[in-house]
Amino acid sequence: MTELEKCMESLIFIFHRYAGQDDDGRKLSKKELKKLIEEELPSFIKAQKNPQTVDSIMKDLDLNKDDKLDFEEFLPLVAGLALACEKCYNSREKKGKK
Template identity: 35%
Template sequence: MPSTLEEALESLVVIFHKYSGKEGNKSTLSKREFKNLMQNEFTSEQKLSSKDIRKLMDELDVDQDQELNFQEYITFLGQVAIFCNDSLQAFL
């Protein structure tokens, strides 16, 4: 039986591949694929605008190939996790 952490990691990988490859390379997220992921998987009331998502993608796209590879995606998730941790610290 996988641990909670193992299940969480598997979910991160599965979500990446749920959106990658619909347009071209199955190992990367295009701008449209990343936008769809952001709009569908982050359900908070404060959604990012299309412009903000494009800006975020440009910042994450270290190799500037107009796509996010898995490492760039995980870097993004790490940044989100740090933000969540910082936000939760105020309540602990």
């Protein structure tokens, strides 16, 4: 597998590992989302001072308002974080060159 294929597999694998913790194995409940963020994105959650962060993330991502996130609803979180990380990467690159 290529590196990118491995990344995609990891994303799917991680999503299902957390989504599978209650009866609905295909969607993340708020509790599961919270656990995923705390365990897989610890520096992200530490940077957020607001204790309501998980609630507001859930609200933003849950497009069909069933209080659960399917994989399609979960992806924008990863994409958004990847975008933010890439911006940091770019600014570090610029600083490094000067």
